[in-house]
Amino acid sequence: MQLSKQVSQSANIQCYEQLRDKILTGELAGGTKLVEERLAEDMGVSRTPIRESIRRLEQEGLIKNKRVVKPGDEELRHIFEVRMLLEGFSARCAANYLDEATMARLQDCIDRAFAGTYEETMDANKSFHDLIVEASRNPEIVKIIDRMQSIVYLFRKAVVFYKRPMLIEEHQHILDAIRARDADGAERLMKQHLQADLDFYLHLPREAKL
Amino acid sequence: MQLSKQVSQSANIQCYEQLRDKILTGELAGGTKLVEERLAEDMGVSRTPIRESIRRLEQEGLIKNKRVVKPGDEELRHIFEVRMLLEGFSARCAANYLDEATMARLQDCIDRAFAGTYEETMDANKSFHDLIVEASRNPEIVKIIDRMQSIVYLFRKAVVFYKRPMLIEEHQHILDAIRARDADGAERLMKQHLQADLDFYLHLPREAKL
DNA sequence: TTTAATAAAATTGTATACAAAAATGAATTT
DNA sequence: AAATTCATTTTTGTATACAATTTTATTAAA
Structure with a gap:
C-alpha cells in the first residue's frame, strides 16, 4: 500500500488546470491569442498536452478559435x-x-x-x-x-x-x-x-x- | 448531424465522422474497446487525429474510457x-x-x-x-x-x-x-x-x- | 495611396519515436 | 485451486520532426 500522494498528475491535466486558472484569474486577458508553442514553452511541456487542454477549454467555451473568450x-x-x-x-x-x-x-x-x-x-x-x-x-x-x-x-x-x-x-x-x-x-x-x-x-x- | 457527409478536408474531421458513423451504424458494437493504433491503421492515418476524434466522441458520450458506449x-x-x-x-x-x-x-x-x-x-x-x-x-x-x-x-x-x-x-x-x-x-x-x-x-x- | 500578388514567417496539423503506465499472463507460493 | 509476484506485452502519454496551412510582410502595379 502506498501512502505517498500523487503529487504530479499527468501533464495533460496540469496544463488544463494551469491554463484555465490563468484565464479565470485574468492573467490571460480576454481576446489574447493562444499560440501552442509559446504556451508549451511557458509551461515546460511539449505542444501535445497543450493542444488537448485547448480543445477541452474550447468545449467549455473559455477559448474560441485560439482566442481567450471574454463572454459578452x-x-x-x-x-x-x-x-x-x-x-x-x-x-x-x-x-x-x-x-x-x-x-x-x-x-x-x-x-x-x-x-x-x-x-x-x-x-x-x-x-x-x-x-x-x-x-x-x-x-x-x-x-x-x-x-x-x-x-x-x-x-x-x-x-x-x-x-x-x-x-x-x-x-x-x-x-x-x-x-x-x-x-x-x-x-x-x-x-x-x-x-x-x-x-x-x-x-x-x-x-x-x- | 448526418451519416456519410461529403468528404471533409482535415484528417481530424474525417476520422471523427468515420468513427462516429461506425458506432452509429453498429459496425463498432457497444462495449468494443478502441485501440488507437488499430483504428489509425484501419483508417490509414496516424494516431494523432484518431486521439482527437476519440476525445470529441467522449465529450458527446459515444465513447467512455476507450469503450464504445451502448447507452442503457x-x-x-x-x-x-x-x-x-x-x-x-x-x-x-x-x-x-x-x-x-x-x-x-x-x-x-x-x-x-x-x-x-x-x-x-x-x-x-x-x-x-x-x-x-x-x-x-x-x-x-x-x-x-x-x-x-x-x-x-x-x-x-x-x-x-x-x-x-x-x-x-x-x-x-x-x-x-x-x-x-x-x-x-x-x-x-x-x-x-x-x-x-x-x-x-x-x-x-x-x-x-x- | 491603394490594391494585388507573392514571398517569408508563423502557426497549426499530422506522423513518428520513445517513455510511462496499464494490462496480461506465467511462475511461485500458500 | 487461489492468490501473489514479477516479467512481458500492449496501450497510452508525451516529445519531436516535418508538412500543410494560414498569417504577415513586402513589393509591384493600378
Whole structure:
C-alpha cells in the first residue's frame, strides 16, 4: 500500500488546470491569442498536452478559435437561460426528494457564506448550487452545468466582489422552500435568484465586468 | 448531424465522422474497446487525429474510457429529461416568436415525414426538432442538443423503424399550438411528445434496442 | 495611396519515436 | 485451486520532426 500522494498528475491535466486558472484569474486577458508553442514553452511541456487542454477549454467555451473568450452580455444571458431551466428543475427535484442530511449541508453552505471571507463565500455559494444540481440525480444535467462552470466562475467572482444584496438570503429562501417540500416554490425561487444574479451583473459598470 | 457527409478536408474531421458513423451504424458494437493504433491503421492515418476524434466522441458520450458506449435505459432517461426541458422551452419560444416562413418549413417537415421513405422520415423528423431548437435563439441550447445528437440518432432510428404510432401526428399538434401562439400548449405537447418517444423505446424488446 | 500578388514567417496539423503506465499472463507460493 | 509476484506485452502519454496551412510582410502595379 502506498501512502505517498500523487503529487504530479499527468501533464495533460496540469496544463488544463494551469491554463484555465490563468484565464479565470485574468492573467490571460480576454481576446489574447493562444499560440501552442509559446504556451508549451511557458509551461515546460511539449505542444501535445497543450493542444488537448485547448480543445477541452474550447468545449467549455473559455477559448474560441485560439482566442481567450471574454463572454459578452448576450452569451451570459444565454448561459443563464440554460441554468434557469436546469437548476430550476433541480431545485424542484430537491424539494421532492432531498434527504435531511443534504439539507443540513445546504444550510451549512448558507451559514459559511454569511460568515466567511470573500473566497469562502464564493466557495460556499458554489457548493450550494452544486448540491442542488446533484439533487436532480441526473448525470447529464450535472455534466452540462459543470461544463459551464468555468464561465460562471468568472461571473460569480464579480457578483460576490461587488456584494449583490440579498444573494445569500435568496439561497435561504430556496432552502426553506425545499424544506417545506414546495416544489413549485423552489423552482420559481431558483429561477428568480438566477435572474437577479444576471440582472445585477449586467448593470455593473463596464470596467467591473470580468 | 448526418451519416456519410461529403468528404471533409482535415484528417481530424474525417476520422471523427468515420468513427462516429461506425458506432452509429453498429459496425463498432457497444462495449468494443478502441485501440488507437488499430483504428489509425484501419483508417490509414496516424494516431494523432484518431486521439482527437476519440476525445470529441467522449465529450458527446459515444465513447467512455476507450469503450464504445451502448447507452442503457437509465442514460436515455437522463438525456430525455434534458431534452424535455430544453426543447420544451424552445417550443414555447417558437410559439412566442416564430415567423411564418419557418412555420411553413416545419409543416414541410411533417409532410415529408408522412410521405417519405424510412430514411427521409428520419431526416424530416430530425429537421423538425432542429428548427424548433433553433427557435430558442439560444446558441448554448443548440450546442447542448447538438452534443447529444449522436446518441439521440441511435435512438431515433429504432423509434422510426418500429413505427411508433402517432409520432408525426404529434409533430402536427405541436405546430398547431405554435401557429395558435399557444406557448403553454406548445411546451406541454413537446414534453409529452418526447416522453411518449422515450416510453415507446423503453418498451421495445431488448433485441430491438440500439 | 491603394490594391494585388507573392514571398517569408508563423502557426497549426499530422506522423513518428520513445517513455510511462496499464494490462496480461506465467511462475511461485500458500 | 487461489492468490501473489514479477516479467512481458500492449496501450497510452508525451516529445519531436516535418508538412500543410494560414498569417504577415513586402513589393509591384493600378
